[in-house]
Amino acid sequence: MVDIPFGVSRLDSMLDGGVPTGSVVLLATEPGAGGRKFAQTSAAMNALATTDNEAFERHYRGIDHEGVIVPASVHYLSVAATTDSLEAALTETVSTEIAKRAATGITYHDLSAAYFDATDVPEAWYQDSDAPPSLPPESPADGDADPDGIADDAVENDETADPFDYGETTATIPGDDAGDSTTAVDNATAVDDTTAADDTNADGTTVADVAATATSSTTGAGSDDSGAADSPAILSMLRASLDDAVGGTLVVIDAVTDLGDLSDDVVSWAAVVRLLRGLTRMVAARGGLVLVVADAEAVTDAQLGSLSAATTGTLSFGWETGGSQRARLLSIRELPGALGRLDRDEIAAFESELHDRGYDLSNVRKIR
Secondary structure, three states, rough: OOEOOOHHHHHHHHHHOOOOOOEEEEEOOOOOOOOHHHHHHHHHHHHHHHHHHHOOOOOHHHOOOOOEEEOOEEEEEEEEEOOHHHHHHHHHHHHHHHHHHOOOOEEEEOOOOHHHHOOOHHHHHHHOOOOHHEEEEEEOOOOOOOOEEEEHHHHHHOOOOOOOOOOOOOOOOOOOOOOOOOHHHHHHHHHOOHHOOEEOOOOOEHHHHHHHHHHHHHOOOOOOOOOHHOOOOOOOOOOOOOHOOOOEEEEEOOHHHHHHHHHOOOOOOHHHHHHHHHHHHHOOOHOOOEEEEEEEHHOHHHHHHHHHHHOHHHHHHHHEEOOOOEEEEEEEEEOOHHHHHHOOOOOEEEEEEOOEEEEEEEEEOOOO
8 A cells, every 4th residue: 555644744653654545634623723734734845855855854754664655746726815825824834944945846726716706805805916996987977978878777787697696508588488498698699689688587587687697607717628617617626726636646725615605606515515525536546645624613513524524534623722721632533544553552632733844743642
């Protein structure tokens, strides 16, 4: 069996080198408890092994187990954070030396634009631009002619379609014959432009609404011939990045629970879980290691459980408070090839610490 190191020195030593290749491990973390630092440490140390092996041996203390290989490359996928913020976070996790040397070996996949596109966050807040924000045009006074020469009712009709409404690409116009397979766009084109906006359906929508919705569903980012046009843009981009990255590599997804913030009309939780299940099968076939960060307090226990069930392993990061001190605890809930040894050694949890090599273990909690 071939293992891939987590990049967390003492944990890898306890696990005889790492985790079996082909694993997808969920990092379920409380705020500040170390799950994200674990992922960033893993990315930095494994990248360091390829960019500067001498520095890797010095900081990681080497790989002493047979059958352990470092990943061919490292990919970091972020749903809501930008590339700049990820690089800054890496510097806060490990020493400046390690971060600088490792950065060239990490491929960032910035999915934040597609994520924020599906929210009501203004584009100027997340798009890089040196131009100052422009003020909205003043509304003309009552009775004045529109400055752009477009009637108000025409503007309203143009804005009826929700840009984030991902409907089916083929929709039958209400009132048409049930067996008509003509698409909504074709039907809407056939309708006289002067009457389409006035033809209101029973549900309050217009023919123009249906046509615009059908058109918008085919223009998501990352669409391809394999049916991605039917998916929300953020899932299409995530799927495309994973398809490119997975295969003998280390991939970090930060954080899958960010998708839970989106409306069910954009991304359903069931779609997120299905994607994770499909990813697990793909990684098992191609090899490598995928770490999936999940903010435990951002979702319900049932949702977190569904993520755990869709992966091959789960590491839980939490806080233990006693008196005036707090301790970060790592518990291995499920991990291929690990639980047998931990049970044999009566290990219940690990205390952890943060230092210039990033996240690492400091003490072993025995079962009492």
